[in-house]
Amino acid sequence: MAEAEAKKTESQSRPALEVAPGPHVHHGALTTRRMMLDVIIALAPVLLVSVAVFRLYALKQIVLCVACCVAAEAVFDLMRHRRPKIDNLSAVVTGLILALSLPGTAPWYVAVVGSAAGIGLGKVVFGGLGHNIFNPAMVGRAFVMICFASAMGATAYQDETSAVHAVTQATPLTQLEQTGETTELWRLFVGNTNGSLGETSALACLLGGLYLLIRRSAAWQIPAGVLLATGALAVVQNAMNPGADWTAAHHLLGGALLFGAFYIATDPVSSPLTPMGRFIFGLGIGALVMLLRVFGGYPEGVMFAVLLMNSVTPLINRWTIPRPVGGPVERKT
Amino acid sequence: MTMAPEEIPGKGTFERGVHPAGRKSYAADTPIEVLPTPDKVEVPLLQHTGKPAESVVKPRQEVALGELVGKASGFISASVHATVDGTTQAVSVATLPNARHVQTIPIKSGEQPLAGDALKQDHFGGDWPSSGLEQHDVQRIRDAAADAGIVGLGGAAFPTHVKLSPGEAKIDTLLVNGCECEPYLTSDYRLMLEFPAPVVTGALLAARACGADRIVVAIEDNKPRAADAVRRAAEGTGIEVVEVETRYPMGGERQLTVAVLDREVPTGGLPMHVGVVVLNVSTAAAVARAVLRGKPLTHRVVSVTGRGLKRPANVLAPVGASYASLIEHCGGLTDDAARVVAGGPMMGFAVGDTEAPLTKGIGGVTVLTRDDVRTAEETQCVRCGRCVDVCPLHLVPTKMALAARNKDWEQARRYYLTACCECGCCAYVCPAAIPLVQLMRAGKAEMPPE
Numbered sequence: 155m156a157e158a159e160a161k162k163t164e165s166q167s168r169p170a171l172e173v174a175p176g177p178h179v180h181h182g183a184l185t186t187r188r189m190m191l192d193v194i195i196a197l198a199p200v201l202l203v204s205v206a207v208f209r210l211y212a213l214k215q216i217v218l219c220v221a222c223c224v225a226a227e228a229v230f231d232l233m234r235h236r237r238p239k240i241d242n243l244s245a246v247v248t249g250l251i252l253a254l255s256l257p258g259t260a261p262w263y264v265a266v267v268g269s270a271a272g273i274g275l276g277k278v279v280f281g282g283l284g285h286n287i288f289n290p291a292m293v294g295r296a297f298v299m300i301c302f303a304s305a306m307g308a309t310a311y312q313d314e315t316s317a318v319h320a321v322t323q324a325t326p327l328t329q330l331e332q333t334g335e336t337t338e339l340w341r342l343f344v345g346n347t348n349g350s351l352g353e354t355s356a357l358a359c360l361l362g363g364l365y366l367l368i369r370r371s372a373a374w375q376i377p378a379g380v381l382l383a384t385g386a387l388a389v390v391q392n393a394m395n396p397g398a399d400w401t402a403a404h405h406l407l408g409g410a411l412l413f414g415a416f417y418i419a420t421d422p423v424s425s426p427l428t429p430m431g432r433f434i435f436g437l438g439i440g441a442l443v444m445l446l447r448v449f450g451g452y453p454e455g456v457m458f459a460v461l462l463m464n465s466v467t468p469l470i471n472r473w474t475i476p477r478p479v480g481g482p483v484e485r486k487t
Numbered sequence: 488m489t490m491a492p493e494e495i496p497g498k499g500t501f502e503r504g505v506h507p508a509g510r511k512s513y514a515a516d517t518p519i520e521v522l523p524t525p526d527k528v529e530v531p532l533l534q535h536t537g538k539p540a541e542s543v544v545k546p547r548q549e550v551a552l553g554e555l556v557g558k559a560s561g562f563i564s565a566s567v568h569a570t571v572d573g574t575t576q577a578v579s580v581a582t583l584p585n586a587r588h589v590q591t592i593p594i595k596s597g598e599q600p601l602a603g604d605a606l607k608q609d610h611f612g613g614d615w616p617s618s619g620l621e622q623h624d625v626q627r628i629r630d631a632a633a634d635a636g637i638v639g640l641g642g643a644a645f646p647t648h649v650k651l652s653p654g655e656a657k658i659d660t661l662l663v664n665g666c667e668c669e670p671y672l673t674s675d676y677r678l679m680l681e682f683p684a685p686v687v688t689g690a691l692l693a694a695r696a697c698g699a700d701r702i703v704v705a706i707e708d709n710k711p712r713a714a715d716a717v718r719r720a721a722e723g724t725g726i727e728v729v730e731v732e733t734r735y736p737m738g739g740e741r742q743l744t745v746a747v748l749d750r751e752v753p754t755g756g757l758p759m760h761v762g763v764v765v766l767n768v769s770t771a772a773a774v775a776r777a778v779l780r781g782k783p784l785t786h787r788v789v790s791v792t793g794r795g796l797k798r799p800a801n802v803l804a805p806v807g808a809s810y811a812s813l814i815e816h817c818g819g820l821t822d823d824a825a826r827v828v829a830g831g832p833m834m835g836f837a838v839g840d841t842e843a844p845l846t847k848g849i850g851g852v853t854v855l856t857r858d859d860v861r862t863a864e865e866t867q868c869v870r871c872g873r874c875v876d877v878c879p880l881h882l883v884p885t886k887m888a889l890a891a892r893n894k895d896w897e898q899a900r901r902y903y904l905t906a907c908c909e910c911g912c913c914a915y916v917c918p919a920a921i922p923l924v925q926l927m928r929a930g931k932a933e934m935p936p937e
């Protein structure tokens with residue numbers, strides 16, 4: 155109506171004007187899709203190392219998980235009569251993280267079921283992206299771990315008959331638990347050991363993690379908290395067991411710690427909102443990982459640690475409401 | 488780099504905020520020009536915070552430029568004056584870009600004794616003394632500001648005489664705000680550059696009225712020429728000119744008091760509660776003009792700017808002129824113009840009807856093209872916390888907006904919804920394109936009082 159009036163009163167022909175709420179400009183580069191794309195780019199070194207070390211094992215898992223996650227997202231969206239939103243790439247990220255957190259030796263149905271559970275139980279039942287409480291990839295992984303315990307257990311990683319060298323060995327943490335044998339630091343760093351596909355190379359995780367932090371697509375407080383807590387507790391543990399070969403550095407570089415700290419824990423949806431909250435969240439994960447490694451039955455605790463801390467994220471958000479500038483008291487004027 | 492002058496207690500900056508592209512170049516180098524008197528103006532009776540003015544003219548009455556047409560009704564209200572010579576018409580109603588319906592007094596222009604360059608000289612030219620101002624009685628300065636209908640010209644349009652009458656509060660510092668942190672806008676910049684003298688005189692008078700011993704003019708460090716001009720004009724007056732970091736929303740009162748004085752205005756309070764009065768540079772110039780020359784606020788400098796205009800410019804325009812007349816003066820819209828914004832792109836309101844009248848608080852008309860505006864559709868909040876990372880008041884915008892959307896007033900209070908100053912930083916960065924400011928504005932309006 156306003157437009158029609160304007161047209162009447164102004165002689166020159168003019169383009170149609172639109173009315174929309176401000177701000178009228180936007181930091182153009184920031185979109186959900188771009189954030190997800192950043193995660194995918196940051197995963198590139200990890201993906202490369204996993205394919206280099208695990209060959210077809212890795213390729214199979216990655217392709218299967220990504221395809222199944224995207225398909226699951228589309229199917230669930232259609233079932234809820236929504237336009238599938240696979241173009242925001244979040245399902246691709248879930249698929250990649252799930253694949254990289256599985257053992258290469260896990261059979262195909264583990265990937266399929268894990269993807270469906272991750273997207274379905276981890277995300278869709280909560281109402282889709284943004285509403286989920288738990289990290290979808292970790293929900294998927296936990297689900298297959300319960301369903302197919304034997305395919306996911308510590309010993310399942312190893313296949314002595316495999317043609318791929320890494321797979322013939324036990325994972326470094328299992329080796330430590332069973333034989334007390336310590337893997338050299340440089341191997342943990344480079345990544346030519348057995349383990350879940352994405353966790354073996356500390357170097358690749360650090361490279362990708364650095365990219366995420368520089369792009370600010372992950373909050374630095376989370377990995378900082380994780381590494382700080384794990385490192386500190388590991389130093390304490392070392393001090394209590396002098397002479398142990400598995401040092402604090404091994405704890406930091408070994409297992410899924412770095413992969414978890416940079417790629418899993420930093421999932422924005424299931425982590426706290428405020429800088430303080432994120433730091434507490436990171437500290438919690440780091441501490442839980444160490445507790446599970448030292449006292450737990452499983453050699454690896456990153457998944458459980460993340461899921462546990464996800465469940466207290468709403469609480470952390472409530473505890474860490476920042477003090478507004480000017481103080482919290484509403485002053486009557 | 489920002490220099491943090493040792494003399495000021497603040498760091499010259501505040502935490503968080505954003506750095507939108509400045510885009511000042513469209514109009515920064517065009518000297519202030521005068522809008523040819525439009526055939527008709529429509530003077531709104533409410534263009535400020537507080538109560539509307541009451542009409543004191545009859546329809547078909549001859550009025551002269553500067554004659555009172557609407558009288559302030561109460562303390563927090565402001566008078567309005569005829570902004571052209573002409574004949575009044577029956578009281579009408581207009582919808583301002585901020586969606587408020589207000590009564591207006593339309594005036595059909597007649598013969599204009601004062602127009603063109605003479606009008607500009609009348610406004611800002613001539614001699615502006617910076618000494619001997621003690622002869623002006625404190626109460627007389629306040630009354631002059633009230634009689635002139637001066638309101639904050641930086642956007643909030645709060646009646647200036649109220650600020651100059653702090654009552655019980657003890658004021659020690661007058662902060663003169665020359666930040667102009669909104670992208671695109673250059674009207675304050677041009678004023679400081681071309682006519683720093685009235686700004687200095689006005690600041691001295693205002694400081695006298697509110698009892699401040701110290702005067703600090705704060706200018707963002709992307710306007711060094713303006714800072715130099717004001718510094719030169721202020722020589723020997725004791726006024727300090729500081730350059731603060733270019734960071735949006737530096738021009739917000741709360742951010743500026745932190746950046747310059749390291750004082751936090753209490754939530755829900757005013758700068759006067761921490762001993763500060765903040766006045767925009769154009770407002771200061773208007774105070775000088777009212778006190779020394781007895782002239783009411785009838786015109787203001789508006790930047791009409793943006794890629795959507797054929798000839799961006801800074802225009803001295805009468806209050807009540809239509810947005811269409813400003814746009815026409817600036818060559819009209821380009822073919823790809825998509826949105827006309829009253830004010831800057833961060834906090835301004837989109838103009839739906841360009842026949843709407845210009846009000847005192849509007850420092851610019853920004854015309855954006857299809858490429859400038861965001862068209863992304865709203866998606867789910869991914870709880871990325873970027874809005875939290877940029878909120879200059881350290882709020883949690885996503886939670887506040889969610890509470891406002893769900894009308895969950897308890898949560899809204901827990902997250903201090905009413906503290907939000909609607910600066911728009913949160914929505915500026917939100918990757919999910921959630922209309923956070925709109926939600927918060929609606930929530931604040933709907934939230935029942937405690």
Ligand code: SF4
Binds near residue numbers: 870923
């Ligand atoms: S910036 Fe947008 S998507 Fe991110 S937490 Fe805030 S509201 Fe949600």
Ligand code: SF4
Binds near residue numbers: 880881909910924927
């Ligand atoms: S919540 Fe309010 S004050 Fe904070 S960034 Fe958003 S609009 Fe600005």
